[in-house]
Amino acid sequence: MRSIRHHLSLILPLFAILFCIEYLMVFDRITESHEKSLKESYSIILVADRSAKLSDISHRDTLIERVEKIDAENVLRRIKADMNPESAEKIRSIMPLFFSIKLKRYADGERIERLRSELISIPGVRDVHIFEKVHDRLYAMLLFMKISFTVFSVLIGAISLLLLVKQMTIWQFEHRERMQIMSLFGAPVWLRSGVLFRLAVVDALLALLFVVSALLYLVNDPGVVKLLDAVGATPERLFRFDDITVLAGVSFAIAVFSAGWVVLRFKEEQ
Amino acid sequence: MRNVIEASALKLAYPRHEPVIKSATFEVRTGEFVFVTGASGSGKSTLLKSMYGSMPLSGGELQVGGIDMDSISGSKLYKLRRHIGIIFQDYKLIREWSVEKNVMLPLIIAGFPKDVCRAQAQKLLTHVKLSHKSDKYPPELSGGEQQRVAMARALAHNPFLILADEPTGNLDDYSSQVVWNLLERANEELETTILVVTHHIPEMFSAHYRHLMIENGVVYEIH
Ligand SMILES: Nc1ncnc2c1ncn2[C@@H]1O[C@H](COP(=O)(O)OP(=O)(O)OP(=O)(O)O)[C@@H](O)[C@H]1O
Ligand SMILES: [Mg+2]
Numbered sequence: 332m333r334s335i336r337h338h339l340s341l342i343l344p345l346f347a348i349l350f351c352i353e354y355l356m357v358f359d360r361i362t363e364s365h366e367k368s369l370k371e372s373y374s375i376i377l378v379a380d381r382s383a384k385l386s387d388i389s390h391r392d393t394l395i396e397r398v399e400k401i402d403a404e405n406v407l408r409r410i411k412a413d414m415n416p417e418s419a420e421k422i423r424s425i426m427p428l429f430f431s432i433k434l435k436r437y438a439d440g441e442r443i444e445r446l447r448s449e450l451i452s453i454p455g456v457r458d459v460h461i462f463e464k465v466h467d468r469l470y471a472m473l474l475f476m477k478i479s480f481t482v483f484s485v486l487i488g489a490i491s492l493l494l495l496v497k498q499m500t501i502w503q504f505e506h507r508e509r510m511q512i513m514s515l516f517g518a519p520v521w522l523r524s525g526v527l528f529r530l531a532v533v534d535a536l537l538a539l540l541f542v543v544s545a546l547l548y549l550v551n552d553p554g555v556v557k558l559l560d561a562v563g564a565t566p567e568r569l570f571r572f573d574d575i576t577v578l579a580g581v582s583f584a585i586a587v588f589s590a591g592w593v594v595l596r597f598k599e600e601q
Numbered sequence: 602m603r604n605v606i607e608a609s610a611l612k613l614a615y616p617r618h619e620p621v622i623k624s625a626t627f628e629v630r631t632g633e634f635v636f637v638t639g640a641s642g643s644g645k646s647t648l649l650k651s652m653y654g655s656m657p658l659s660g661g662e663l664q665v666g667g668i669d670m671d672s673i674s675g676s677k678l679y680k681l682r683r684h685i686g687i688i689f690q691d692y693k694l695i696r697e698w699s700v701e702k703n704v705m706l707p708l709i710i711a712g713f714p715k716d717v718c719r720a721q722a723q724k725l726l727t728h729v730k731l732s733h734k735s736d737k738y739p740p741e742l743s744g745g746e747q748q749r750v751a752m753a754r755a756l757a758h759n760p761f762l763i764l765a766d767e768p769t770g771n772l773d774d775y776s777s778q779v780v781w782n783l784l785e786r787a788n789e790e791l792e793t794t795i796l797v798v799t800h801h802i803p804e805m806f807s808a809h810y811r812h813l814m815i816e817n818g819v820v821y822e823i824h
Contacts, residue, residue, distance in 0.1 A: 512693045515653065517682030518710045599655065 338534055340498045344491035345538035345585060349578045351484040351491075353546060356574060362477055366437055375432040375446075376401070376460040383428065383455030392449050394434055394442065401429035427457060495589055502527065503593045514599050524594040528587065535586035539579055546570045604628045605666060605762055605794040606652060608820075612660030613647050620659060621647045623818035629811075631761075632792040634785070636802050639815030645798040646690055648815065649764050652796070653685055654678045666761065683710055686755030690766040690798075692747045694739040700750050701726065701735040707758035725753035728783055730776075744771040752780055756787060763787065765797045781805060 377388065377398075389398040407423060414422075438446070443461060450459045506527055513523035549555050550570045606629040614620035621644035629635050639645050650656035652665050654673055663670040668681055686707070694703050704722035713721075726732040729749040739747055748771050755763055763784065769777040781803050787793040802810065812823040 509695050509697065512695055513706070513710070514679075515655065515682065515687065515689075515693065516707050516710055517679040518706075519676075519679060522710060 337498075337501075338530075338537070340501075341495065341531070341534040341586070341589075342538045342541070344494040344498070345535060345582055346541050347491040348488050348585065349538060349542040349582055350545070351487050352581055353542065353570075353574055353578060355481065355484050356577070357570070358477065358480055362473055365473055374462045375434075376462075377430040377432060377450060377456060378427050378458040378460070379430065379453075380427060380455040380457065381424075383453065385430070387453055388430060388432070388450070388456075391453060392446050394436070394438055394446055396433045396435040399431045399433065401431050403429060495585065496592075499589045499593050502530075502590075503596060506593065507597065510597050511599065520594065524590070524597075527590045527593055531586035531590035532583065535582040539575075539582045542578060543575060546574075603631050603667070604664070605631050605633075606796070607664040608661065609663075610661035611651070611658065611663050611820075613644065613651055613656055614659040615647075620818060622651075622815070622820065625661070625820035627813055627820055627822055629794060629796060631794055632788065633811055634788050634795045634806065634809065635797070635811045635813060636806070637796060637798045637813045637815065638800065638802070643815040644818065645815060646766055648820070649687075649766055649796070649798060652762075652764055653682055653687055683707065683758070684760050684762070686758065686760035686763040686793075688748075688751045688755045688763070688765040688768045690770070692739075692751040694747055694750055694754075696739045698738070699735065700731065700737050700739065700742070703739065703750055704753045704757055706754060707760075711758055721757055722753070725757055726750075728756075728779075729753045730779060745773070745776055748772060749776065749780065752783065756783065759787075759791055759793070761794060763793055763795045765795070767798055767800070769799065769801075777803070 379388075385398055385400065389395055403426060407419070407426070432450075447459050447461060450456055509526075510523045547570070606627075608625045608627055611622060611625040612620050613622040613625075625648065637645050637648065647656060651658065651663055651670065654670055658671045666681060666684065668677065673681070694700075695706070698706075701719065701722050704725055705718040708718040708721055723732060723735065726735050729752055731746060731749055731753070734742060734746065739750065742750065748768065752765075752768055755765065765784070768784070769780050772780060784795055784797065785805070788795050802812065810824065814821045814823050
């Protein structure tokens with residue numbers, strides 16, 4: 332009974348930490364796709380003289396990811412059919428260039444306005460057309476949720492870490508006597524702290540097992556799947572097997588670090 | 602004969618305290634059986650501590666097994682301790698380990714295979730008349746029984762030196778006799794050097810023992 336409680340006091344904080352990490356990863360994945368679709372819902376078309384340089388435009392603003400030249404030949408070919416070649420050639424020479432601008436991330440209206448005035452001030456740029464679907468509110472909500480969940484998770488993580496440290500202090504107290512005696516008989520560090528590391532690794536493994544089973548359960552729950560569907564996410568977004576590697580790494584790192592902390596704090600008393 | 606222990610002008614003091622041992626100069630040669638006596642609080646246990654490296658020297662010199670205890674480093678100290686058998690005044694048994702595993706401790710540290718450790722532990726538990734308690738845990742034993750387990754543990758790895766702090770302090774006459782016989786046998790058959798702190802020197806040793814006495818922080822040689 333006593334030993335179960337001792338294990339739980341390490342496993343529970345570990346479980347909480349792992350769950351938070353998984354949650355953040357999932358949230359990141361879900362919002363990432365939303366952000367992407369939001370970002371693409373802007374279309375910015377720039378009209379410029381032939382003298383305008385592509386590199387001038389793309390380095391003008393940090394928001395710009397890339398600039399693509401829009402091929403106007405198609406349009407020209409169609410007009411050309413009804414015209415004599417000379418006038419077609421003339422049109423070609425005076426026809427402006429069209430560029431499509433892709434953004435790095437979603438930006439609000441104010442920022443887009445700033446971008447427009449930046450672009451328009453480039454020599455040779457005649458006009459900037461921005462076709463936007465207003466997503467400001469949705470995006471603000473997404474951002475708010477992301478920030479609040481991160482803060483929340485960090486808080487839970489911090490509290491869990493505090494609990495872990497407290498548990499380690501108890502461990503240190505409990506294992507001190509045995510480590511003391513073993514050291515008096517000349518046991519090397521690895522031998523006298525072996526039990527501690529074994530305990531830590533077992534607990535890390537158990538916490539990992541619990542988290543993975545909880546996630547697998549959630550992924551297979553019809554209610555959760557429906558909910559995910561509603562936000563446009565698939566169960567794969569919720570849980571990937573790659574995640575286990577990350578969670579296992581964190582779990583073992585914390586456990587071994589905690590045990591190492593106890594071992595390092597050990598001092599032979601007189 | 603080589604000196605197993607060599608102390609000269611040895612001074613021992615706890616931090617922020619008056620020295621417990623002000624001056625100790627003596628030597629113990631291989632195969633000797635030495636008794637250390639002195640009033641309670643005179644510094645007998647403290648003197649033993651310095652010999653297994655648990656008490657830094659405040660002055661003078663001390664060598665154990667040819668190793669200078671003043672400058673001894675971590676791993677060298679552990680190596681030395683693996684060849685010393687200690688019976689602590691407060692036994693220092695590991696309470697979450699069975700009696701058998703406690704006796705196996707020095708052998709586990711020496712790296713012997715499990716079955717060898719177990720067989721040797723059983724042999725020694727038989728010597729101290731405790732083989733029927735080998736699966737028990739220290740808190741389930743009487744003080745005298747725990748003391749005999751500590752005795753078995755100190756002998757388990759055939760150390761070159763045994764440091765015993767009042768090994769019969771809690772024992773009746775019969776059990777005391779068992780302990781003295783074991784120490785004498787180790788001393789005679791294996792030439793183990795033995796240093797025993799005690800209040801009563803048993804009569805059986807009248808012939809060939811040496812006797813150190815601590816008084817007012819000074820170690821005197823009686824025999
Ligand atoms: N850790 C310590 N810190 C400070 N003083 C100590 C410490 N341990 C022992 N002392 C003091 O050192 C003196 C000698 O103690 P020590 O244990 O060596 O006596 P002893 O001769 O073994 O006594 P006993 O026969 O009662 O076991 C005592 O006055 C004791 O109070
Ligand atoms: Mg004492």
